[in-house]
Amino acid sequence: MMYFILGSHPNLSVSELKAVLGTSFQPVFQSSTLLLNKPINQDPHVLQERLAGVIKIGRIVGSVETWDVQKITDLITNLIVNIEGKNKISFGLSLYHLDNPQKTKELEKQLDVLGLTIKKQLKLTGRPIRYVKGKEPRLSSAIVETNGLLTSGGEFTLFVSKRGIFIGQTSSIQPFKTWSKRDFGRPRRNAKNGMLPPKLARMMINLSGVDPKESTILDPFCGSGTVLMEAILMGFKKVIGSDIWQKAIDDTQINMDWLIEEFQLPKPNLSLYTTSAADLAKLYPNPVDAIVTEVFLGNPRTKTINSQEGQRLEQELLPLFHASFSALKGILKPSGKAVIAFPAFRQQDITWYRLPINDLLTSLGYTILEQHLYFRPNQFVARDIVLLSH
Ligand SMILES: C[S@@+](CC[C@H](N)C(=O)[O-])C[C@H]1O[C@@H](n2cnc3c(N)ncnc32)[C@H](O)[C@@H]1O
Incomplete structure (x- = not known):
């Protein structure tokens, strides 16, 4: 499944997505912050360049039934350790709610524990590790970009629903510098x-x-x-x-x-x-x-x-x-x-x-x-x- 984090006018963003994706627009879930869609056979970077109402595009890489820090850590570290090279690994976490705002609020307080556990586990690779945190539990595209997360580790997204937690990995973010230029x-x-x-x-x-x-x-x-x-x-x-x-x-x-x-x-x-x-x-x-x-x-x-x-x-x-x-x-x-x-x-x-x-x-x-x-x-x-x- 793919996820699209929507901009400040979510209804407009969804209409834009519908118009651009055509028959690939097959939403599975939609809220005021995001849209989950069936997998799409399109390069997310090309799509991101085209769209103005979408802040991040990524794909769901796994799920857990409950907030199990060790299970989530294993899932995320497995994705990160595959990144080649000897250089520093930088990663960040963002938490979004699907249909469970109350649970999401509770988990916001535990996001750092998860981040630090992942960091500790990654240290076993012997590479320098940086856990990038923002003020909010959701990283902005500016933080993701300026810390080079997509090229040196990753931004991992956690979507909290009543049925469990989906884990996603961001593929592309809105090129905020060129928009503002x-x-x-x-x-x-x-x-x-x-x-x-x-x-x-x-x-x-x-x-x-x-x-x-x-x-x-x-x-x-x-x-x-x-x-x-x-x-x-x-x-x-x-x-x-x-x-x-x-x-x-x-x-x-x-x-x-x-x-x-x-x-x-x-x-x-x-x-x-x-x-x-x-x-x-x-x-x-x-x-x-x-x-x-x-x-x-x-x-x-x-x-x-x-x-x-x-x-x-x-x-x-x-x-x-x-x-x-x-x-x-x-x-x-x-x-x-x-x-x-x-x-x-x-x-x-x-x-x-x-x-x-x-x-x-x-x-x-x-x-x-x-x-x-x-x-x-x-x-x-x-x-x-x-x-x-x-
Ligand atoms: C709100 S502005 C458009 C701004 C434009 N979207 C932009 O981002 O720069 C409306 C424009 O309509 C022009 N305008 C007013 N009456 C017009 C008419 N009858 N025919 C064509 N243009 C007209 C004005 O000169 C003005 O530049």
Whole structure:
């Protein structure tokens, strides 16, 4: 069995996995932190590079009925001693709950005893041994990476269920440095006008379910180009971006030049246009396989809204969405998919004011296949993400 440790928006991560794995998506268990799936005939490192909503991928290597420190130690040391070489062995442990949070909490306190027992047993190999601990009972991808655990020993995961404890070994972790480099290192960032986190942009592209190598992709509200950057990294056959604002197109070009140099990519097949989404078809009439975009979210907000403001926002934004998505339908192939992030606004009672986009899209002939609300704590504008066909 394989395990996938999910990111901060687990439902979105699971939808992403489903879209990317296709028929190999055969979940056995799912919680808000992880998904267990039947074995997959795919390189976990390639899969990890592709996915944005998965923090770790690994496989279950054994199980024990109860918390038997010696049995677990034997199982893990057997896996570690096979690592060749004379150098230092570094290993770490993470504990996750499957369906038994109470037992997991109890066992958290005993994780160190297990770690130290494994260390002691490994010392018999005569090699230097390091047991890497974090502050939490679950090691972050940064700790796993900076301590070189996957190449010099391993990260072992313990999943506590009512029926026993599964033991897993992590195969790959999210390359957090390259994600953060794209997020914070790119030359043009425009946080004021809204900017997708690169991971969310990647998840949205993956949700479309199209095969990058065979597909064309369009972002008609491209801003500083987050979706387009991810699409180029994923090797899309053709990438098209447009925005009504010339500065956005200039920023996108600058970010793209940076991306190509930093990540040593071949020259992409990219076309950029300065135009409204409603008029794009006049400049680029060829149907695309996927439209992935974050629309204009309204002016930046620093406080909650009341229902009057909600109605005003509806009046301001819905005509734009109507004109844009009625025109964009003409440049989406009949088999194509669209993944769109619309705004939703925080109300005083902390619920979200969602615009009537479902009615709007349905009236335009789109079918809503999935919908996810994406937000971080303390945000006043959430992204109401829809997956569409037509
Ligand atoms: C929220 S931003 C998109 C940000 C982008 N996802 C990024 O990560 O940089 C929305 C963009 O829509 C553009 N825009 C507003 N009205 C538009 C229209 N009618 N057609 C096309 N673009 C429009 C704005 O200039 C802005 O760059």
